[in-house]
Amino acid sequence: MSKKIAIGPFHPELEESIYFKIQANNDKVVTNVELINGFIHRGIEALTTQKNFMQNLILTERVCSLCSNSHPFAYALAVEKIAGVKVPPRAEALRVVAEEVKRAASNLFNLAMMSHLIHHHDLMRETMQTRELIQDLKEIIWGNRMDMSANTLTGVKYDLDDEKIELMLKIIEKFEPKLKLLIEQYENDEMVKNRTVGVGILSKEDAQKLGVTGPVARGSGINNDVRVKAPYALYKELKPKVTLRDTGDVHARAMCRLGDIAEAVRMIKDVVSNLPKGAVICEKRPHIPAGEATVRIEAPRGELIYYLKTDGTQKPVRMHWKVPTYTNWEALKVMILGNKVSDVTLILYSIDPCISCTER
């Protein structure tokens, strides 16, 4: 006899409002999944057409918290493409530093959630404590733990002097051995492996078909990392090394995220040690003519695309963006089916969902 189970729209194990209608058999194995969305739809895209280009920097930073740097970064790239502006090299470098710091913090948060959901609370505490070093770094350099307000049109709003660079490198020195230990634990810990290996599998073929991106794609053996496929800012020179796994399960996705963090640290060290000299913003405020642009960046969760259309006034005619969860979400139906009901939220978090970003 099949049993109906509802998770959501509001539930202690859910960070944001979503609603799963699940059917399970007597062995508590999921036989049907229905996903209902729309509880956090705020009409932000429509709101952007009522704000000017500077105000939209503030608005895009507030679409979501964990990837709050990625939205204004991509938005600024779109405006700069239409305005025909080339950002100073120092600003490009500082944009990469801010983005990679956010990537490390975002991925560590997701890993901590995973260890919480498998009830490995020692590992969760260690992951969050390691993340705290990055959070401290954000507070010191940008004055905020989440919204760093690093990006602006034609550059960045912050700079790094020798003292700050030294401080960053010192924090990274403390962070690296902790990260190494975490990688080892997530890779080999029996409790982690028992709960995550072979759970929530997304095959390479399904991943390709559904157009998933980020660590979800890389966990299924697909590399569509924008930093590699269509490099922007300094990524062409930095050559990010992408972690690929082919098992497509919760464990593979977690290991891809840990690989991303290690590479983020490597790139932050590279960039701050060879920071180009010069201005951090263009001197002249840009004129934004009529035009349209599509830009993409690699947010912590995967590909983020911004489309912007302008008509020569101070406000966009249309602005649209698509976040990684938008396409990764549909893959949940494949991942969850055939798994235990008790693993549903674990599988959900393995895509590192951001509902606020997705529904806008």
Place this chain on the structure above:
Amino acid sequence: MKIKEIIQPIQENLQYPYKLKEDNDNYGNKILWLKLDNKKDITNVARVIANLGGRCVTITVYKANDIHFLIYHLDVDGILINVEAHTTDNTIDSITPLLPSANWAEREFREMYAIEPIGHPCNERLFLDESITKGVLNQYIPLSKMMLGINENDILWERVEKENKI
């Protein structure tokens, strides 16, 4: 993949007039802009992208002078192809049967702009409650209703509870 390997099959498969422009982003990455005269050609483009192992990233829609413009953002191995089509009768052929990655984007424009993707395999709402009429972006509506579909006679929790009692 080279951009010519994408352009050539697209050009060979288009049946109606079009405009094609090659562009670069600020970092030298190739981007294609394709404007279709006839919306029927969108499935021909989607078929080529599917054969090349590509995907639909998203679809932007906007309305100008009573015409709906749809910009399909497609990707083949890191090369972005923006395809613009337009509709005056609020319908367009669905590309989801060819590119399943377009599933959500087409469902979203169906409920936000009331454009019907003909042949879309899924009829369920994506974000908006079924009590809200299609084309909601063309009208003023309270945010709480937009988000939850609530009104004075029908609140979300009642329906959730009712469903789970059955």
